[in-house]
Amino acid sequence: xxxxxxxxxxxxxxxxxxxxxxxxxxxxxxxxxxxxxxxxxxxxxxxxxxxxxxxxxxxxxxxxxxxxxxxxxxxxxxxxxxxxxxxxxxxxxxxxxxxxxxxxxxxxxxxxxxxxxxxxxxxxxxxxxxxxxxxxxxxxxxxxxxxxxxxxxxxxxxxxxxxxxxxxxxxxxxxxxxxxxxxxxxxxxxxxxxxxxxxxxxxxxxxxxxxxxxxxxxxxxxxxxxxxxxxxxxxxxxxxxxxxxxxxxxxxxxxxxxxxxx
Amino acid sequence: xxxxxxxxxxxxxxxxxxxxxxxxxxxxxxxxxxxxxxxxxxxxxxxxxxxxxxxxxxxxxxxxxxxxxxxxxxxxxxxxxxxxxxxxxxxxxxxxxxxxxxxxxxxxxxxxxxxxxxxxxxxxxxxxxxxxxxxxxxxxxxxxxxxxxxxxxxxxxxxxxxxxxxxxxxxxxxxxxxxxxxxxxxxxxxxxxxxxxxxxxxxxxxxxxxxxxxxxxxxxxxxxxxxxxxxxxxxxxxxxxxxxxxxxxxxxxxxxxxxxxxxxxxxxxxxxxxxxxxxxxxxxxxxxxxxxxxxxxxxxxxxxxxxxxxx
Numbered sequence: 001x002x003x004x005x006x007x008x009x010x011x012x013x014x015x016x017x018x019x020x021x022x023x024x025x026x027x028x029x030x031x032x033x034x035x036x037x038x039x040x041x042x043x044x045x046x047x048x049x050x051x052x053x054x055x056x057x058x059x060x061x062x063x064x065x066x067x068x069x070x071x072x073x074x075x076x077x078x079x080x081x082x083x084x085x086x087x088x089x090x091x092x093x094x095x096x097x098x099x100x101x102x103x104x105x106x107x108x109x110x111x112x113x114x115x116x117x118x119x120x121x122x123x124x125x126x127x128x129x130x131x132x133x134x135x136x137x138x139x140x141x142x143x144x145x146x147x148x149x150x151x152x153x154x155x156x157x158x159x160x161x162x163x164x165x166x167x168x169x170x171x172x173x174x175x176x177x178x179x180x181x182x183x184x185x186x187x188x189x190x191x192x193x194x195x196x197x198x199x200x201x202x203x204x205x206x207x208x209x210x211x212x213x214x215x216x217x218x219x220x221x222x223x224x225x226x227x228x229x230x231x232x233x234x235x236x237x238x239x240x241x242x243x244x245x246x247x248x249x250x251x252x253x254x255x256x257x258x259x260x261x262x
Numbered sequence: 263x264x265x266x267x268x269x270x271x272x273x274x275x276x277x278x279x280x281x282x283x284x285x286x287x288x289x290x291x292x293x294x295x296x297x298x299x300x301x302x303x304x305x306x307x308x309x310x311x312x313x314x315x316x317x318x319x320x321x322x323x324x325x326x327x328x329x330x331x332x333x334x335x336x337x338x339x340x341x342x343x344x345x346x347x348x349x350x351x352x353x354x355x356x357x358x359x360x361x362x363x364x365x366x367x368x369x370x371x372x373x374x375x376x377x378x379x380x381x382x383x384x385x386x387x388x389x390x391x392x393x394x395x396x397x398x399x400x401x402x403x404x405x406x407x408x409x410x411x412x413x414x415x416x417x418x419x420x421x422x423x424x425x426x427x428x429x430x431x432x433x434x435x436x437x438x439x440x441x442x443x444x445x446x447x448x449x450x451x452x453x454x455x456x457x458x459x460x461x462x463x464x465x466x467x468x469x470x471x472x473x474x475x476x477x478x479x480x481x482x483x484x485x486x487x488x489x490x491x492x493x494x495x496x497x498x499x500x501x502x503x504x505x506x507x508x509x510x511x512x513x514x515x516x517x518x519x520x521x522x523x524x525x526x527x528x529x530x531x532x533x534x535x536x537x538x539x540x541x542x543x544x545x546x547x548x549x550x551x552x553x554x555x556x557x558x559x560x561x562x563x564x565x566x567x568x569x570x571x572x573x
Binding site: 249250251252253257261 | 459463466496497506507
């Protein structure tokens with residue numbers, strides 16, 4: 001599982017403060033803590049705290065890549081902000097994200113190609129959130145076709161089925177899990193799959209239990225990557241165990257430690 | 263139309279273990295032996311890098327051998343009664359690049375030598391021959407914990423490969439190996455889960471994973487070789503996929519297993535063939551170090567390796 005750490009996000013008050021004061025050390029500390037807990041990449045999001053994301057996102061990118069060469073997941077709904085982040089990035093990047101809307105795909109696919117960035121495609125469009133599996137698959141196919149026609153390598157495309165909060169869309173959970181399994185079958189080579197895990201427990205509780213239960217089910221459905229809180233040790237332990245049960249790693253009595261030694 | 267080869271690209275690589283240290287490295291060996299370092303499965307030269315060939319170590323002991331078949335005794339002759347001269351013969355006559363010394367004479371049933379006597383033998387052997395050494399205990403855990411620290415210390419700085427650590431008895435050996443700058447053999451009973459666990463236990467004591475060689479335990483041809491083969495293959499696949507806790511080279515004690523079989527005992531020629539075939543099969547499952555007994559079998563396998571690696 002490719003773990004993308006979610007904690008550098010202006011939504012969190014201490015990150016918002018650090019962003020406001022351009023306190024590099026606080027951001028770097030958050031980056032290194034996530035990596036030491038197993039993050040393979042870091043999501044970087046200015047969030048609502050930023051008055052000028054065109055300046056703040058590149059600043060965050062530069063601060064983080066001073067202390068790590070892990071890939072950075074540039075998180076913004078605005079293509080212009082993403083473009084600024086890409087310009088500043090020396091590390092590998094993942095664009096987070098495009099929707100299935102034509103005007104976004106037309107900008108972000110060439111941009112991802114130009115910067116050799118991976119790309120997250122949300123199966124959502126201006127009409128709204130998909131209500132079932134078939135709508136997700138339809139939007140996934142649209143993104144995939146557009147990427148393919150644009151000469152973007154499909155193995156670098158991460159499709160996100162849009163994970164809804166459990167207390168909002170309980171009826172959709174099975175559709176989401178099935179969508180994860182079926183996205184992989186849309187093309188050969190397969191696109192990858194990603195979810196923003198914490199969405200599922202927004203407004204519900206206990207967060208951590210809901211998150212890790214869904215994650216293990218998603219892993220069993222073939223999920224490749226998740227944006228999550230790597231500092232939640234029980235969550236990461238559950239992930240490691242789920243992958244062990246799926247025979248992705250060889251068992252030994254210290255398998256949790258063994259995974260972290262990787 | 264020619265069908266293109268499907269080549270796999272692996273993210274992992276097997277660690278490289280160096281045995282022996284030259285004068286400038288703090289030892290006194292004439293040369294060193296490197297094993298491991300592969301980034302692909304055995305012999306798939308087009309798929310990845312295979313920087314080091316499998317190597318043969320001649321098995322000797324600190325006393326006249328106690329479990330050698332008559333054919334093996336005949337092959338070496340009277341020289342086996344003088345272990346230092348036996349070592350000499352392996353190096354000078356049979357061109358051994360590595361010796362595997364078993365401290366058989368320290369076993370309570372075979373002489374019960376003291377740690378001091380054992381250490382003296384190791385020192386004498388290091389002066390007598392200049393090839394790198396693998397040193398293993400007699401297999402009696404309690405006694406090994408007494409004599410192996412002494413043997414390790416006697417060879418301090420020579421970067422030997424020292425064994426065998428097992429899941430229930432590894433701490434003393436790891437401490438010695440750490441203190442004296444050697445590498446270690448981690449032995450597991452044809453069990454990949456234990457092999458992985460033991461590597462973690464050893465590395466938790468501060469010995470780098472890069473200083474471990476796995477003894478997966480093998481069976482001879484006809485006696486469970488395929489079990490060892492599948493364990494080695496599975497460990498290698500995991501290692502190449504990125505599992506560093508299994509990315510160690512393999513050592514296989516071929517001679518002792520092959521000569522135990524009734525087929526090997528049936529006739530001298532058959533014994534040599536049995537040992538050679540057990541070794542060549544294990545090369546194909548990923549063996550990096552082969553500990554062998556019959557000089558002719560070692561010769562056959564050595565030619566086989568040269569032919570395979572000619573490219």
